[in-house]
Amino acid sequence: MAAPFLRAGGGRLWAEGRAALPRLWARQLQDQCAESDPAEKPAAPKGLLATQCERGLFQEVFPPQAAEEQLVDLLQPGRPPVTVYCGFDPTADSLHVGHLLAVLGLLHFQRAGHHVIAVVGGATARLGDPSGRRKARPEQPEEQVREQARALRRGLERLFENHRQLFWPANNPRLGPVTFLDNAAWLERAPVLELLCGGVGRQLRMSTLLSRQTCKERLSSPEGMSLAEFLYPVLQAYDFLHLRQQHGCLIQLGGADQVGNIMSGYQLVSRVTGGDVFGITVPLITSTTGDKIGKSAGNAVWLNRNRTSPFELYQFFVRQPDKTVERYLKLFTFLPLLEIDRIMKRHAEERELRGAQKRLAAEVTKLVHGKEGLESAKRCTKVLYSNDVAGLEVMSDEELQELFREAPYVELLLEPGTTVLDLCRKANAVADGPTGYETITSGGVSINHVQVKNPDAVLILGQHILNNGLSLLRIGKKNYYIVKWFQMSHED
Ligand SMILES: Nc1ncnc2c1ncn2[C@@H]1O[C@H](COP(=O)(O)OP(=O)(O)OP(=O)(O)O)[C@@H](O)[C@H]1O
Numbered sequence: 001m002a003a004p005f006l007r008a009g010g011g012r013l014w015a016e017g018r019a020a021l022p023r024l025w026a027r028q029l030q031d032q033c034a035e036s037d038p039a040e041k042p043a044a045p046k047g048l049l050a051t052q053c054e055r056g057l058f059q060e061v062f063p064p065q066a067a068e069e070q071l072v073d074l075l076q077p078g079r080p081p082v083t084v085y086c087g088f089d090p091t092a093d094s095l096h097v098g099h100l101l102a103v104l105g106l107l108h109f110q111r112a113g114h115h116v117i118a119v120v121g122g123a124t125a126r127l128g129d130p131s132g133r134r135k136a137r138p139e140q141p142e143e144q145v146r147e148q149a150r151a152l153r154r155g156l157e158r159l160f161e162n163h164r165q166l167f168w169p170a171n172n173p174r175l176g177p178v179t180f181l182d183n184a185a186w187l188e189r190a191p192v193l194e195l196l197c198g199g200v201g202r203q204l205r206m207s208t209l210l211s212r213q214t215c216k217e218r219l220s221s222p223e224g225m226s227l228a229e230f231l232y233p234v235l236q237a238y239d240f241l242h243l244r245q246q247h248g249c250l251i252q253l254g255g256a257d258q259v260g261n262i263m264s265g266y267q268l269v270s271r272v273t274g275g276d277v278f279g280i281t282v283p284l285i286t287s288t289t290g291d292k293i294g295k296s297a298g299n300a301v302w303l304n305r306n307r308t309s310p311f312e313l314y315q316f317f318v319r320q321p322d323k324t325v326e327r328y329l330k331l332f333t334f335l336p337l338l339e340i341d342r343i344m345k346r347h348a349e350e351r352e353l354r355g356a357q358k359r360l361a362a363e364v365t366k367l368v369h370g371k372e373g374l375e376s377a378k379r380c381t382k383v384l385y386s387n388d389v390a391g392l393e394v395m396s397d398e399e400l401q402e403l404f405r406e407a408p409y410v411e412l413l414l415e416p417g418t419t420v421l422d423l424c425r426k427a428n429a430v431a432d433g434p435t436g437y438e439t440i441t442s443g444g445v446s447i448n449h450v451q452v453k454n455p456d457a458v459l460i461l462g463q464h465i466l467n468n469g470l471s472l473l474r475i476g477k478k479n480y481y482i483v484k485w486f487q488m489s490h491e492d
């Protein structure tokens with residue numbers, strides 16, 4: 001069955017020519033797209049769909065004809081708000097960069113005044129979404145999933161709160177409301193018979209479920225597919241129906257790998273209610289080798305600080321190649337397209353400064369970790385790449401450990417007369433005997449970014465030992481040791 005999605009192609013069709021878009025869309029986009037000619041009279045603000053397709057954030061819209069005829073219009077500025085939802089399964093205790101695009105999709109709806117619902121899949125996570133997977137997810141104990149659901153909700157709340165505080169002018173009345181729900185609240189209570197004999201069991205067709213790519217592949221694999229996994233799209237479809245009936249939800253948003261599940265939801269809701277609902281997908285974020293970034297691939301960039309520090313998140317975006325940075329600025333930030341254009345023009349003149357990447361990294365880090373997180377990321381960058389000692393001095397223990405994640409953390413007692421050699425030996429950073437001594441005299445050791453060549457020099461407070469009681473010891477090019485000093489108190 002041909003996918004009944006209207007493809008905006010991650011902005012591709014938009015870029016290749018509007019003729020590829022359905023007629024009505026093309027006309028509306030043309031009417032609304034006045035940014036390209038600033039000399040003309042100010043244009044009416046663009047509709048949400050047009051804007052996000054142009055940015056590449058909305059990749060597919062479903063079903064195409066109804067979207068053309070109704071959704072474009074429903075999402076025009078000045079129209080009454082609609083309700084949109086996106087689900088996130090708590091199969092880990094943190095969101096990651098891949099999830100961020102779906103969250104950004106919700107935030108754009110919120111910015112346009114619509115009501116958004118972020119659903120944590122406390123119930124669905126226990127089945128495990130088979131979409132795009134070759135193997136079943138490992139089973140997780142119920143209590144673990146519950147704990148992860150709480151953590152995911154906190155992560156979602158933090159993103160919405162950071163956005164409200166840092167990316168939205170104070171008290172702007174147009175920011176739509178956000179609701180956080182957990183599908184365990186209704187799925188755990190849904191009686192099996194009610195589910196099977198009511199709309200779900202009767203309206204969803206086996207042939208459609210069996211025709212999904214994931215299902216076909218898994219059924220023909222040696223491992224096969226469990227009933228729990230097979231029924232996953234059914235429960236996600238039930239969520240859509242529940243949210244339609246209880247919250248008036250009209251649109252489901254999800255990553256591109258969610259198309260099948262969203263289609264099942266569309267079929268169920270439209271058959272049971274007789275009215276149209278819509279699906280929108282956001283593109284999948286891939287690594288430089290083209291693989292989806294995520295948990296299973298083992299390359300997730302997490303949004304929780306204890307898994308990926310603000311500094312590491314910042315660096316992930318600073319390292320993006322030139323060919324991705326413009327697209328990511330459009331996808332991951334709220335910067336207007338005209339400003340992105342200016343950033344890219346400046347970037348083209350001085351690529352080595354990585355200005356576009358740094359702006360991208362700053363915007364994302366601020367959204368994810370707030371202003372303090374961004375400051376921490378910048379401080380860590382300076383400490384590491386510009387040997388900034390002042391920055392080192394104001395760092396918290398947590399920050400220092402985040403920065404030198406691999407570095408051993410050693411706690412030492414500071415005794416009068418402690419020398420450079422003592423420090424190196426107590427930290428187990430140099431070998432015993434003459435070799436250790438020579439490592440220092442030959443220039444292989446630095447303390448707080450300053451080379452120390454005299455092994456017998458006594459450590460000086462404020463120089464070798466920073467005011468926060470820390471020393472950063474480096475042996476060779478990149479073997480770091482973080483030393484936290486303790487002083488014997490006088491009463492002891
Ligand atoms: N790399 C990505 N780019 C865009 N969206 C993503 C990405 N990874 C996951 N998502 C979206 O986030 C939601 C949660 O997906 P899921 O839990 O399968 O992610 P995941 O952590 O990558 O899982 P796994 O790697 O275990 O398959 C889905 O809507 C999915 O489409």
Ligand SMILES: N[C@@H](Cc1ccc(O)cc1)C(=O)O
Pocket residue numbers: 086087088089119121124129183235236237239240254258261
């Ligand atoms: N299936 C989605 C999560 C989800 C759960 C419930 C929903 O109703 C919607 C989406 C995922 O894998 O992440």
